[in-house]
Every structure is written in structure tokens, then in C-alpha cells.
Amino acid sequence: MKDRTQLAQPGEYTLGDLMTVAAARExxxxxxxxxxxxxxxxxxxxxxxxxxxxxxxxxEAGTLDGRPKELPTSVGDPRCxxxxxxxxxxxxxxxxxxxxxxxxxxxxxxxxxxxxxVNTTAIGDYLNPLLRLTGSGGNPDINSFxxxxxxxxxxxxxxxxxxxxxxxxxxxxxKNWPTGEWVHRRELYGxxxxxxxxxxxxTAGVFRFDEETGRMYLDTYHPGMSPEKIREMCEFDLDIxxxxxxxxxxTYEEIHLIHHVLDPDEIFLxxxxxx
Amino acid sequence: xxxxxxxxxxxEAAEIxxxxxxxxxxxxxxxxxPCALVYELIxxxxxxxxxxxxxxxxxxxxxxxxxxxxxxxxxxxxxxLYGKYGANLARRVxxxxxxxxxxxxxxxxxxxxxxxxxMPFMATQTSLGTDIHNPDYDMLGRAGLRNGKNPKIPRKKxxxxxxxxxxDGRQVLVPAAKVDVxxxxxxxxxxxxTVRIAGQFFTDPEVARAADITIVIxxxxxxxxxxxxxxxxxxxxxxxxxYIVECPWCAHPTGMFRFYDVDGEFLRNFYTQTRxxxxxNEFAKEWIFGLNHDGYLNKLGVPRLARLKANTVxxxxxxxxRGRK
Numbered sequence: 001m002k003d004r005t006q007l008a009q010p011g012e013y014t015l016g017d018l019m020t021v022a023a024a025r026e027x028x029x030x031x032x033x034x035x036x037x038x039x040x041x042x043x044x045x046x047x048x049x050x051x052x053x054x055x056x057x058x059x060e061a062g063t064l065d066g067r068p069k070e071l072p073t074s075v076g077d078p079r080c081x082x083x084x085x086x087x088x089x090x091x092x093x094x095x096x097x098x099x100x101x102x103x104x105x106x107x108x109x110x111x112x113x114x115x116x117x118v119n120t121t122a123i124g125d126y127l128n129p130l131l132r133l134t135g136s137g138g139n140p141d142i143n144s145f146x147x148x149x150x151x152x153x154x155x156x157x158x159x160x161x162x163x164x165x166x167x168x169x170x171x172x173x174x175k176n177w178p179t180g181e182w183v184h185r186r187e188l189y190g191x192x193x194x195x196x197x198x199x200x201x202x203t204a205g206v207f208r209f210d211e212e213t214g215r216m217y218l219d220t221y222h223p224g225m226s227p228e229k230i231r232e233m234c235e236f237d238l239d240i241x242x243x244x245x246x247x248x249x250x251t252y253e254e255i256h257l258i259h260h261v262l263d264p265d266e267i268f269l270x271x272x273x274x275x
Numbered sequence: 276x277x278x279x280x281x282x283x284x285x286x287e288a289a290e291i292x293x294x295x296x297x298x299x300x301x302x303x304x305x306x307x308x309p310c311a312l313v314y315e316l317i318x319x320x321x322x323x324x325x326x327x328x329x330x331x332x333x334x335x336x337x338x339x340x341x342x343x344x345x346x347x348x349x350x351x352x353x354x355x356l357y358g359k360y361g362a363n364l365a366r367r368v369x370x371x372x373x374x375x376x377x378x379x380x381x382x383x384x385x386x387x388x389x390x391x392x393x394m395p396f397m398a399t400q401t402s403l404g405t406d407i408h409n410p411d412y413d414m415l416g417r418a419g420l421r422n423g424k425n426p427k428i429p430r431k432k433x434x435x436x437x438x439x440x441x442x443d444g445r446q447v448l449v450p451a452a453k454v455d456v457x458x459x460x461x462x463x464x465x466x467x468x469t470v471r472i473a474g475q476f477f478t479d480p481e482v483a484r485a486a487d488i489t490i491v492i493x494x495x496x497x498x499x500x501x502x503x504x505x506x507x508x509x510x511x512x513x514x515x516x517x518y519i520v521e522c523p524w525c526a527h528p529t530g531m532f533r534f535y536d537v538d539g540e541f542l543r544n545f546y547t548q549t550r551x552x553x554x555x556n557e558f559a560k561e562w563i564f565g566l567n568h569d570g571y572l573n574k575l576g577v578p579r580l581a582r583l584k585a586n587t588v589x590x591x592x593x594x595x596x597r598g599r600k
Binding site: 137 | 361381399438441478480
């Protein structure tokens with residue numbers, strides 16, 4: 001029998017598993033985490049069952065400190081409320097976030113630029129969009145209020161452009177309206193500044209940000225990738241001078257938890273072909 | 276108004292909503308949306324609606340696809356796991372058949388809170404530096420709708436000030452979300468209008484208060500005395516509710532905590548089918564026109580509804596298929 005604490009070998013886990021585990025490792029114990037739907041939810045529930053048993057989970061729709069047993073398919077799902085401290089509403093959840101209680105938020109995006117600005121609103125000219133997307137949802141709110149925000153994204157060159165089509169969610173360098181000049185986020189947020197995007201976990205690697213320059217850099221590359229290859233997959237000039245190595249694969253225990261405890265029905269994550 | 280007169284039918288409820296109304300709903304994305312009433316509005320061919328919502332979902336995709344909506348003002352539209360964006364809104368945006376106005380989610384929640392408390396605006400620090408505050412992207416302004424002609428539409432999209440009290444820097448003032456009619460889908464309403472919501476109440480209390488007229492569609496109308504026995508569990512007082520409708524499965528295909536789960540298969544099919552207007556028209560022909568609510572439930576059939584029915588202890592269905600397995 002395999003030692004469950006050992007790292008799995010390539011072929012024994014999926015890219016989804018690798019990203020979920022990378023996301024779970026962003027969570028520290030005792031933190032208040034604002035959870036979105038999908039892979040972030042599995043990542044957080046995984047962290048809750050491994051290294052962060054005392055994390056507190058807030059769902060945008062109003063559940064505070066939930067302890068779901070079954071994987072919710074959205075934050076409005078009754079499954080969020082199992083074991084919760086309080087089931088309330090959005091005004092409560094957002095007020096608590098604006099008050100500064102949230103340490104970490106997990107979010108997604110269609111596009112991200114070098115400074116961590118994210119677009120979930122429209123592709124192309126906002127006034128004549130090629131494709132209208134879902135819109136902001138709580139993306140800018142969670143990102144504005146939390147101390148750290150982690151983005152989970154599909155990696156394609158067009159999704160890592162020099163400038164996003166529409167800044168839905170603020171990165172480290174943002175626009176100062178009404179002129180639209182670029183300024184550091186700290187300057188604009190003043191007393192409300194708490195942090196910003198701390199990592200982007202893509203299908204290619206894990207990226208972090210220099211908080212002073214606001215620029216993204218590559219931290220780890222997923223097995224099978226290389227820093228040079230990933231730089232080619234960005235339209236901006238990606239900083240690859242600070243790479244720490246390969247993304248650490250999941251352990252057998254983590255794979256077991258993902259596919260047999262958290263998402264056995266493959267709602268968000270398909271099982272590896274041979275397990 | 277006497278308490279008895281609050282009880283009306285689904286079609287009478289739809290008639291209260293006039294062409295051009297500013298309209299909002301209960302619920303959250305794919306949960307507790309008053310779809311039965313929305314179908315009825317489509318059957319009655321309501322036009323020129325201005326939807327203003329904390330967040331949107333399938334119910335608005337129905338209305339937008341059917342051509343009932345001139346303005347969509349919110350922050351999000353889609354079907355969660357079952358369809359990644361609002362294809363009907365996207366199509367009408369591309370064809371310039373609808374005015375869209377984007378705020379952030381917290382901004383929308385705060386806008387409803389302001390309206391609910393009779394405040395003209397609320398101050399927040401969200402979304403600074405984003406294109407939500409790009410002055411060129413004030414779409415109601417671009418359409419000439421901020422001219423004061425409709426007193427419920429604010430003269431500006433937002434206003435930025437420096438905190439005058441504590442010197443804590445930049446604040447965004449977001450205008451109250453004033454609405455003509457709010458339609459809620461809930462589990463229980465008393466015969467005098469007291470609303471009890473089970474589970475997360477989303478922004479329903481704010482939404483009800485923000486509207487001039489509140490219509491509550493409930494899975495069941497129950498005796499007021501029952502609800503008043505444990506008044507701490509109630510969320511909206513009787514006098515804030517103008518009309519009540521009893522309508523089991525009123526939120527289908529969206530879910531209702533303790534009553535039924537989301538019909539994911541229905542939403543996935545709707546999303547796939549209605550990427551084109553022809554597809555939407557076929558959907559509407561099959562599921563909306565020529566049916567009333569009973570006909571709709573008949574068409575869904577008992578086995579399907581039974582699968583969606585929530586376990587009364589867990590508050591969600593244990594039999595509904597959610598994943599690939």
C-alpha cells in the first residue's frame with residue numbers, strides 16, 4: 001500500500017488536481033476565507049481537511065463559517081449552510097468583508113494582465129463587445145476587501161494580454177478615474193488598502209506579484225512546462241528571474257480526498273484515468 | 276387593504292407589473308427566483324422592462340430572450356455550473372438590442388440597502404481603479420436616461436468623494452436602487468403577508484423594502500398565527516407585502532432551500548439551446564407559451580420533480596444528479 005504522505009507521480013493525478021492542491025496550499029490555518037464556486041471550493045475544503053482545520057469559510061450569498069459536508073455547486077446552495085455559524089445574506093457577507101475580516105479570497109477570470117487586473121465582463125471593446133461574459137459578480141469586491149486574493153485561470157496567451165479588455169477587478173496598478181492614469185493600488189485605496197492579488201494559479205504555473213512594482217513573476221511551473229515556454233504564453237514580458245522550481249504535485253492523501261471525499265461525483269474535477 | 280385581498284393569482288400578479296416598470300427579484304443566481312411569474316410575464320408579452328438586480332440568472336435570461344427587457348442593470352448573469360454566461364443577454368448586447376449597466380456585486384447590495392433604508396446613497400471602498408468607474412462606461416447616461424424624466428433613475432452612475440469625517444480617503448457613493456416592483460419567491464408567507472425565508476435570505480429583505488410594490492410568491496400560504504408564534508424567524512413584516520400568491524414549484528428550474536434543488540439538466544439544456552434567438556423561440560414555444568403553471572409541472576412530470584425534492588432534514592435533494600458520475 002502506498003504511503004499517503006508521498007507525492008504522486010505524473011499520470012497519477014490530473015492538471016485539475018495539481019491546481020487544486022496548489023490553491024489549497026495558499027490557505028493558512030485560522031484564516032477567514034471567502035470562497036467562490038468550483039475548484040476554489042474544493043481547494044478550501046481540502047485545506048480544511050489537511051493543514052488548515054480551523055479556517056473560517058464565508059460564502060458570498062450569506063453563509064458565515066460554513067462547514068459543508070457535500071460539495072456545493074454554487075454559493076447559494078443549501079449545502080453551504082451545513083454546520084454554519086450564521087446563515088444570512090449578501091449585505092452581511094459584504095459588510096463583513098469591507099470591515100476587514102477576510103484574509104483570503106479565491107477568484108477566477110477570463111483575462112489577467114501583468115499587474116493582476118482581471119476581466120470577467122466583456123471581451124473586446126466594452127461598448128461593442130465581441131463577447132459579453134458574466135460580469136463582475138463579487139470579483140472586484142472580494143479582491144478589494146481581502147488581504148490576499150488568489151486567481152485560478154486557464155492559461156492561454158490571449159488570456160494573459162498586455163492590457164485586459166475591461167478591468168473588472170483591481171490589480172496592483174489600477175486606473176485613477178476620471179483621468180484614467182495608472183497609479184499603484186495603495187495610492188488609490190488609502191486607508192482601505194489591505195493588499196491585492198497574491199497569486200495566479202494557471203494551467204501552466206503559479207505566479208506571484210512584486211508588491212512594490214506590482215509586476216507579476218513566475219514562481220513555479222507545472223511539470224511538463226518550462227519558464228521559457230510560459231513566458232511565450234504571455235503577451236506581456238513575464239518576469240522569470242525569480243522562479244523557485246516546479247509546482248509540487250499532490251500527495252496520495254490529497255488525491256484521495258479530492259476524488260473520494262470532496263468531489264466523488266466529479267461535479268467539478270474528473271478523476272485521473274488510472275488511479 | 277384587508278388581509279384577505281392580498282391573495283391573488285399568478286396571472287393577476289403579472290398584470291401588476293406594467294410595461295416599462297423597474298423590476299427586481301428575490302434570490303441569488305440559480306436559487307429562489309420567481310420563474311413561474313416570469314413565464315407569465317412572457318405569456319402576457321410585457322415589454323420595455325428595466326431590470327435592476329443585485330445579481331441575475333436564468334429568470335432574467337428568460338425575460339431577455341423573450342424581448343421583454345430594455346435595460347439590464349446588475350453585476351452578473353449566468354447559470355453557475357450549468358451554463359457559463361447569459362447567452363441571451365450576450366446576444367442582445369452584441370446586437371445592440373439592450374442597454375446594460377455594470378456595477379459590482381457589493382455595490383448592488385449596498386444600493387439596495389440604501390433604497391431599503393430610504394437613503395439616497397451608500398458609501399463604499401469597493402472596485403476603486405476598475406472600469407466599473409470608467410466615466411465613459413455610464414451606459415444609462417450614454418442612452419440619455421439620466422435626465423430626471425424617470426425619478427427612480429439616478430442622475431449619475433456613482434460619485435467619488437473623500438471621507439469628510441475620518442480622513443480615510445476615497446469613497447464611492449453608489450445611488451439607491453429604487454424599484455417599482457419586487458417579486459419574491461419564498462417558502463412560506465402568512466395570509467397577512469409575513470414572510471418566512473428558510474436558509475440564506477440573500478438580499479430579499481432589502482429588495483422588498485426598496486420596491487414600491489412587493490409581490491410574494493410562496494410555496495405555501497400558511498396561517499399568520501403560525502408564523503407569529505416564532506416571529507424571530509420571520510424576515511419581512513406583513514405590511515411591507517402588498518400581494519401574495521400561492522404557487523408550489525414557483526422557482527423551478529431554480530432551487531428552493533428545504534423544498535427542491537436546482538434542475539441542472541433543465542438549465543444546461545436551456546443554456547445550450549438558447550445560444551441563438553431561434554433556439555430561444557423554440558424553447559419558449561415548448562416551455563412557456565400554450566402552458567400555464569399546472570401544464571408546465573405536468574410536462575416536467577412527477578418523477579423528475581420527485582428527484583429534485585429536498586430532503587427535509589438536509590434541506591437539499593440527495594437524489595438529484597449533479598456531476599458526471
